[in-house]
Each structure stands twice: as C-alpha cells, then as structure tokens.
Amino acid sequence: MYSIIVVPAQCAGPEEQFRLAPGESLRFGRTPPPESRTGTVPGTGARPPHLTLTHDGISRTAGEIRASGAFWTLSNLSSRQTYVVENPEGAGEHIKIAPGRLDAPVPFEFSRVVLPAAGELLGFEVWAPRHDYVAADPSLEGTLTAPAFALDRTKRYFAVLTALCEPRLRGEPHAPLPTVDQVAERLRPGWPAASRTAVQWNIDYLAVKLRLKQPPESADCGPRLNGKKESLVSLALRFDLVRESELALLERELDPR
Structure with a gap:
C-alpha cells in the first residue's frame, strides 16, 4: 500500500504520478542517474523511479524523496541550493532544506517542493494521504481525561x-x-x-x-x-x-x- 503520491508539474493524470510505499524512494534531477537508465530494482526487474526536471538550472542529481509510513523525508543532494517545502494550506507555512541535508522529515499532508533554477522557481507536489491512528483500548478503566477545550457547538x-x-x-x-x-x-x-x-x-x-x-x-x-x-x-x-x-x-x- 502506497503512503505518498508525487505529482509532477503539468501532470496530465494518475498515470504520470509516482506512488511510493513505505521504504521506497524517488530520485529527482535533470537527468536520470546511470542505474535508472541501465539498472533495475533488485527483486523486481523494474527500473528505479526518477522524476526528471529538464532545466539547466537543476542539478543532474538534485534530491531524493523517501516514503516512511504516514510521512516522508526529503534529501537535498545539491551542494549550493536551498530547497523550500511549502504547505499550500498553511498561510505561508514552509520549511527550508539546506544544501546537503539528508532525510529531512516533512510534516505537511499537502506539500509543494520548490527548487530555484537559474532565475526561475520549479516545483512539484507531494501528497501524504495516509493517516494512522491509535485504536482505543476498551479494556482500560478509570475516569476519562478532561477535554483540553470544552466547547458546546450549540451555544x-x-x-x-x-x-x-x-x-x-x-x-x-x-x-x-x-x-x-x-x-x-x-x-x-x-x-x-x-x-x-x-x-x-x-x-x-x-x-x-x-x-x-x-x-x-x-x-x-x-x-x-x-x-x-x-x-x-x-x-x-x-x-x-x-x-x-x-x-x-x-x-x-x-x-x-
């Protein structure tokens, strides 16, 4: 079961999206690495997925996304450029991923990864729709925890x-x-x-x-x-x-x- 969906810019439909299960990764950059062109994923026979961003201002190997359960991490493989991950629903909320930073956790359910590219800003979206919740234990006894904010929605x-x-x-x-x-x-x-x-x-x-x-x-x-x-x-x-x-x-x- 996949846990994140990577949506390229100008995506025409689900067939152009990347769906990653926990533990799977997706490299992105100007050109696919050699192993993506000639090698295969061990045990599957399939080529490693790669998101190609055809722009001279993007590094050949710019970064990597890794799915991890209900969230994902971003590695910035650039030696010079800072990447920004925006929360489109968060009124300007964003995090910065410094050059060379590996496995930075991203906390947003909907994200836009923004890459500076020779005077332009390129990007793509990452969705993390999987939500995991703890199951209540019916065997637990005792008084209930008082609510943090007791509000009556009828008042x-x-x-x-x-x-x-x-x-x-x-x-x-x-x-x-x-x-x-x-x-x-x-x-x-x-x-x-x-x-x-x-x-x-x-x-x-x-x-x-x-x-x-x-x-x-x-x-x-x-x-x-x-x-x-x-x-x-x-x-x-x-x-x-x-x-x-x-x-x-x-x-x-x-x-x-």
Whole structure:
C-alpha cells in the first residue's frame, strides 16, 4: 500500500504520478542517474523511479524523496541550493532544506517542493494521504481525561468564535478579522437580538473559557489582553477547534449561551 503520491508539474493524470510505499524512494534531477537508465530494482526487474526536471538550472542529481509510513523525508543532494517545502494550506507555512541535508522529515499532508533554477522557481507536489491512528483500548478503566477545550457547538459563544474564524476558514489566511459589528450582523439570521454588546460579552467569555485570560473574580486576573480576537482565532485554528465544515452552523437558530 502506497503512503505518498508525487505529482509532477503539468501532470496530465494518475498515470504520470509516482506512488511510493513505505521504504521506497524517488530520485529527482535533470537527468536520470546511470542505474535508472541501465539498472533495475533488485527483486523486481523494474527500473528505479526518477522524476526528471529538464532545466539547466537543476542539478543532474538534485534530491531524493523517501516514503516512511504516514510521512516522508526529503534529501537535498545539491551542494549550493536551498530547497523550500511549502504547505499550500498553511498561510505561508514552509520549511527550508539546506544544501546537503539528508532525510529531512516533512510534516505537511499537502506539500509543494520548490527548487530555484537559474532565475526561475520549479516545483512539484507531494501528497501524504495516509493517516494512522491509535485504536482505543476498551479494556482500560478509570475516569476519562478532561477535554483540553470544552466547547458546546450549540451555544452562541461558539457561533461568535466561528464567525470570527470564517474569513480565514474560507481560504483567506491573511484576511483581517471581522469587527464586532460585522459579527453581530453575520449572526442575526439565527440570533435576531445579536448586538455589539452581546457579541463583545461572548468574546470576553471565550477569552476566559479558552484560558487566554483569568476570570474577573480571580485574585490575579492578569494584565489586559490586547488583540483578544486575534488570539482567539489563532488558538482556534491552530488546534482545529473550528473547522470549515462548521461554517454551516452560522445559518441555524442559536441557543442561548
């Protein structure tokens, strides 16, 4: 069973993709190495796979991808060029692979490998669709672990949090957050009495509930929390407290807090 899929630029279909099982590797560069042209993979009779990038600015042997279960590693076989692996879903998130670095682990499910080539940037994609999860042991007894963030998705405060996250969940990672008035307007179809004061109260409530700020009655409620909306959205998106699929909740009638 393959664990990663390498998709060349201008790929015309699945037949031009490379599917690698755990332990298998794929070299890439300007020309296939001699063993790819004349040799075979031991025990299979097949030639080693090779992704050819026909550009004078790409090394003949530029790098190697190796599949390893639910993730993959990248070796930069260039002596001069730094490679970049971008997360297309990560709002600019990326890692750099220094020249000569071997077996650098890549943590992204969808990745774009970018190679500098004499004033141009060439690239290809790597998908890691395999997800492995631990199976729950029904024989374990005792009290359940308390949830890190106890959120009730039927309540108004969750709708406020979802409305704050909406622009970035819709694929605009650098979009400015909606104002309190805009959140109130967005929620009125399901919450006719939504107002600036009510929305702000729920934002303050969320800051306490998500432990960004101590409750007002605390002996040490800490300093004033600046950038409260930004902190809430950052936390919610980082830990998947709100997902794109939950945007539909904004259209339904809301229960009280």
